[in-house]
Amino acid sequence: MDKYGFKTLLVISALLVSMFADSQTIRTLAVTGHAEQQLTPDAxxxxxxxxxxxxxxxxxxxxxxxxxxxxxxxxxxxxxxxxxxxxxxxxxxxxxxxxxxxxxxxxxxxxxxxxxxxxxxxxxxxxxxxxxxxxxxxxxxxxxxNQNVDKLQRALIQAALKDAKDKADEMASAMGMEVGHVLFMSDGTSPPEHMFERKGRMLMAESADSFSSMPGENTITTKVEVVFEVHTVSSRPQN
Known part of the structure; x- marks a missing residue:
């Protein structure tokens, strides 16, 4: 192989490495979902x-x-x-x-x-x-x-997850993207350290409102944290 062929091979290799690196980039969207409900004491x-x-x-x-x-x-x-x-x-x-x-x-x-x-x-x-x-x-x-508070809290978690999904869909749509797989979800616990080792770009969406029950109020609230994979419509993964 002459030197020109060797240089061409190097260029092609560099392009392949670059393309592979781009394909490994995970773009993520982290959202916070909320739900609340008035609670009537029964005991x-x-x-x-x-x-x-x-x-x-x-x-x-x-x-x-x-x-x-x-x-x-x-x-x-x-x-x-x-x-x-x-x-x-x-x-x-x-x-x-x-x-x-x-x-x-x-x-x-x-x-x-x-x-x-x-x-x-x-x-x-x-x-x-x-x-x-x-x-x-x-x-x-x-x-x-309230004797049924545990059951109500589980139902609120479902509502908060739906709120997170709706919020993620709206944000992704505004950026010309679509929401993909769920990478992480929790009832407020932080994601594990080094979860995103590939250093994917993350868009953070934190709610400015703080829902908390004041003394004397009968309101229960739930907050969930969900991280979605997002991708542009043109680069949507093929099944």
Whole structure:
């Protein structure tokens, strides 16, 4: 092979390498999809704590356990499901008081907390009066909840994914491109490091709005992150 043929071969090789490199470039479009829904509470959570102090740990434990048993029976009598009552959270610590700058160990403090969920919100007033009559050491804050929140959140994820797809289609169309395969999707988790090793060009689309529930609002929101492969219409992959 003469030198001219060798140079021609080099040029052809360089062109082939360039074409191959271009074919390996992944153009991507990252979008954020949102969905939200008003949530109506259909149950409430509450907790209350009984506490006793004394020198004999067994005696104060028995006293608190008796109070918890009475409270549990009261809740069941007021249509709280036994499966919605939890009362095994126990705390024991030394009972120490200061007397003229001296710390005196007087025994133990025994605490036990009862947690429950009631599926009848209208029953709250009646139950709180009966619970207060048992003289607990502390009554926790009322929390209104929805029993189907997990199912609603899964449905919202589907809606947020559709929102991401619609947004990607609109953006790609505006740039004379089409959306291809999904390369990554998540409920907010960042893509794995080095996911795009081929250094493909990425168009980022972040929503300027921030959906978050303020205290007192009954709104649940979902955000998903989706990365699509995009390509120009003329370079669409052939099946």
């Amino acid at each position: 409430f959570n509450l907790n209350f704590t009984f506490e006793e102090k004394g020198a004999d740990l067994v005696s104060i434990k028995n006293a608190v356990d008796k109070q918890v048993a009475q409270a549990t029976a009261l809740l069941i009598d007021n249509n709280v499901l036994e499966s919605n009552i939890r009362s095994m959270d126990v705390t024991v610590y030394p009972w120490v008081e200061n007397d003229q700058r001296q710390r005196i160990n007087k025994g133990f403090v025994y605490r036990r907390t009862v947690y429950f969920m009631h599926t009848d919100i209208d029953a709250f007033d009646a139950i709180i009066k009966k619970v207060a009559a048992l003289s607990p050491q502390q009554i926790g804050q009322l929390a209104l909840v």
